[in-house]
Amino acid sequence: MGAAPDRTTAWSRAAKVLARRLVQGVPIVLGIVVVNFLLLHAAPGTVVDALVGQMGASDPALVERMRTQFGLDRPIWERLLLYLWNLVRLDLGFSAFYNMPVDVLIFERLAATALLMLSSIGVALSLGVVAGVAAARRFNTFWDGLIGVVALLFYATPVFWIGLMLLVLFAVQLDILPIGGMQTVAAEFGPIGTALDVLWHLILPMTTLSLFFIATYTRLMRSSMLEAYQQDYVRTARAKGVPERDVAYRHVLRNALLPVVTVVGVQIGALLGGAVVVESVFNWPGLGRLAYDAVLQRDFNLLLGILFMSSIVVIVVNILVDLLYAWLDPRIAVE
């Protein structure tokens, strides 16, 4: 390692890389949109079937009118070109099922999903890293075994079951937490009250989802800590007489964080997909449920919109993760 590069050049280089990566993302997003579009249209049934199916009654003229209204009478390539043209103009189209612009529907749910996912990942990351480090430092002791078993237990238990059990315990038996939803319906609490109300509703779904994530982080942290302990620089540090505490936190931890960052990146990338199961059990108005319903309702504009936004998030998060690597480990140059 030579002298540390000049700060300003590092930043401008990062900015250039960022711009280039974003431009590279455009054809990827385009490809994703086209493949999604074709895949979805290969599914049997259309939104007309789903809508009429729920009505329990129908009429030939009505079905024909709906097909025309939703453009289903047009050839598929024409619909694809129209969709792409609209996308270029940043128009995600209209949801056939909800009768609303897709972007409005998505943005309504975005905050709820982001809150749930980010808080769960945040909590899980902090606890997982702590537990992983603790397990690695007490490698092959009782504590290591206990942490491993507990993490595995949470990982192996179905999320919906944990969710329902927490619900039965805290909302039905003890009656101290709400039964689901994101806020008390039609209550006027003021801004601070509303925020507290949302947090109160967040506790159970966040806990449920964190328990699932914690296991991954704990196991990953533990194994990459153990791997880092084998490295030569650790032996060097110990030989120099660096206290064991400092070896763990300053030398091992920082290097062991890289795989965890990768996994966090992947999970944040999947953020818009939300957590369908947890959202359903706790009635959390997130994007996961919206996407799931959109599949059942064959509401392709809505689903394509969600997938489009997801692909953008994935690409952006990937770039950020790469930059983060470089910051954590200067040996990795941002190319």
Add this chain to the structure above:
Amino acid sequence: MTITRRDAGRGIAAILGTGMTMGASGARAQSRGGTLTCLLANEPPMLTSAFNTALPLGTIATKVLEGLLAYDAQMNPSPALATSWTVSPDGLAYTFRLRSGVKWHDGRDFTSADVAFSAMSVWKELHPRGRAVFANLTAVETPDAHTAVFRLSAPSPVLLSALHAYESQILPRHLYEGTDIQNNPANNAPIGTGPFRFREWRRGQFILLERSPDYWDAGKPLLDRVIFRVMTDAGARSAAMENGSVDIGFWSPVSLAETERLRRLRHIEVTTSGYEYASPMFFMELNLRRPPLDNVMVRRAMMHAIDRQFIIENIFLNYAEPVTGPIPRSSPFYTADVRQYPFNPRLANEMLDAAGVRRGANGIRFSITHDPVPQGDEHAQSADYVKQALSEVGINVDVRRQDLASQIRRVSTWDFDMSSNPLFAMFDPALGVNRLFWSENIRQGTPFTNVSGFRNAEIDQIIARQGSERDPAARRALYHRFQQIIMDEVPLLYLLEVKYATIANRRVRNHTADGAAAFGNFANISIEGR
């Protein structure tokens, strides 16, 4: 904070309106105020059921928007927005006197022009059943603001059965005329004349209605607010019922086993009344184009091979009733005088042998596919039972599982052998039953039509004649014959009538007053002692 607001509201109501309420309700004092929280298993696509008959939608919209008539438990018409009605001697003109002083929730007057617009531009044009029901309607005249005259090209006795708030909802002309009705913003934020007005819809969470202060029925509604909570997870719905965060759920909101568990709790009651209006019949459609299903002997044998009582008791846990034909027992058109199909696999085997459909070397006579409706566990389990029961008589059934859109597509494009469906018979067969058997309703690509491809000249004749038959007794006789023919021919295998459960907290009063409880307007529902 919620509690304070509710109590304050109740206090004010007590001061202002006690005398009025006591006078109106007679024997039992009803408490006013409070919030009713109602379960909703699915998010509705919109909040207007004037041209979309989906269940969650009808459950919400009927509190905000109204129809010309209401119906009592025996399905006799009673006044709603129409106060009286007369039919001309030739049966070609129906004159409705409309309630005066009724206002839309945005303050405009409700007039006969709204009725004319709704009938001609909405029900007759866009409603999935309305297009058939109002086929004979040629014009709606409005001699004055409170009179609407329906002009018909031929008598149409079903008309008076179809003017419920769910079936034929009156929309405000001033918001809809000249617009794209199906995409009108008012569909998502309805303006009606009903006891509750729309306040907020937070998608994925709840729909909030609040009492309309100047509802025409003075002193009503009793509740201050109605909240519909969308809860898509059945386990969470059950927990919410149990801890009292929701008060009521219609249309069997949790699985039947869970319903039985909740029923044993002290604060919960379960009723299966209130669905006579819809009368959902569970049947299996057969594709008569495909041999050997075109052979009536084979179809009769299949009826004998299925133990329908077993399905009712073990799968539907008695939340179902036996049926003898296409028309439910609660209907005035019902007759039991039809060919009966007691469970008798031995007879079924003999009938199949006699029909020349013999068992092959592997014991199988023929194989068919079955596309059960993907709604709830009961329908999936029934399919498993049917597969087993038919294998006893040498019929191999391949059950295909899929989601609703796929099943609807397969069945409506006739790409099936056997499928199952729980369809509303409705209390007048002209609304819900004829469509399944009328040869002119064989329409490839359109769901819930005559997908079997059943053709019977006498049935077609009966359907044509009943439409203009004004003598109720003669019309009933026509439908008796109708049921006899259908049960001789068995184009569909009728299994049972579904009895939906309403699960309610005991503090909710008057939730099931007539045959359309979930589609009622909730004006008389109150919440006791909280």
